Amino acid sequence: MDETAQQTGYERVLVPVGDKSDPNNLTELASLLVDPRHGAVQFVHVTTDRSFVGSQEAWRTGSESVAQSQHQLRQQGIESTGSIRTARNAVAGILEEAEEYDADAILIGWTDTDAVSRIVEQLLRKADCDVLVFRGDADPTNAESLFVPVVIPPDENRLRMTAILSQRSEAPVTFAYVVGNENTEEDGWEVLEKSATGLEAFGVQAETELVNGNDVIGKLGELSADHDIMVIGTSRGWWLRQSLFGRKTDEIAETAQCSILMHKWQGEVPPE
Known part of the structure; x- marks a missing residue:
């Protein structure tokens, strides 16, 4: 963040989303952390299934999750975009997307599964931007x-x-x-x-x-x-x-x- 961020927020926030609803209220949290006037949020779904059937299903469910999150922020007047990416693993896909998007923050959910914990730890070590990891059932805007x-x-x-x-x-x-x-x-x-x-x-x-x-x-x-x-x-x-x-x-x-x-x-x- 630059020096004006103390009053305005992040300019480019990347939010990885899964194939289900937003269990950690990441969309709501992104609305608090992004600059409401000049900032934007990019939602990305990363699929690693390269089989035809698995890939088609992953793209379909991922697209639905991304579209839902985008719509929610646009209703609040916040610019948001979406992306579906295939990568060798989730961490690689998120880092590649963050670099291309020039994100100044990655916002990701924290659950009690070992797979998610490993993804979080690798992002904390490898990401060249702020990383925010959120766990919560309550709407952070409240x-x-x-x-x-x-x-x-x-x-x-x-x-x-x-x-x-x-x-x-x-x-x-x-x-x-x-x-x-x-x-x-x-x-x-x-x-x-x-x-x-x-x-x-x-x-x-x-x-x-x-x-x-x-x-x-x-x-x-x-x-x-x-x-x-x-x-x-x-x-x-x-x-x-x-x-x-x-x-x-x-x-x-x-x-x-x-x-x-x-x-x-x-x-x-x-x-x-």
Whole structure:
């Protein structure tokens, strides 16, 4: 995103869609994140079935999903286009489409299937643009509260994205810090103050919350019950990295009592 994005949103968002309805409300989320005046959303369905019968069916169902999503955004006055692509695998197809479309963000759903988890992880590592991964059953346009756990002050790219989401949804932001065995309340208040100050630079005021607890994931699950969307990152400084990658990818999602939006900004290197 460029410097004006703190008020307007992404300019070119790519949304991969499957052959079913939108289970993660990605279309609604795209409407919040894209620049409503100059931005556009491209929906893409990737098929890997090269047999004649399988390919025809994949194109038919994929086209229906793409058309449905396009129509939904056009009703809101947001420019949207669609594409059906055949590739050797889903990740390759999405990355090829993102490059051709010159996307500044990829928005993809997060489910509890191993196949989808592997696709998400590869996109987080390989995409040359922002990647946003969303899991939630509720319409994000109806969100009334955003929850952002922190252990270090968020990068300005994540703060910018959070500000866009807050401004477009009119949902207030709460930063939370969990004090455990390896940190102190003083550390926590310092991080919270810097996080709130950073977000304020993008025009959004935030609340802060400091709690004690050695079970970080469990505590975040408890706190999330009072919010609608939890925003988390994937940086090397992120304390949940072992849960967000590897075989425990879905642990956060299973514990959280709200929707989850995982954000990797362009150029950020996920942990090994």
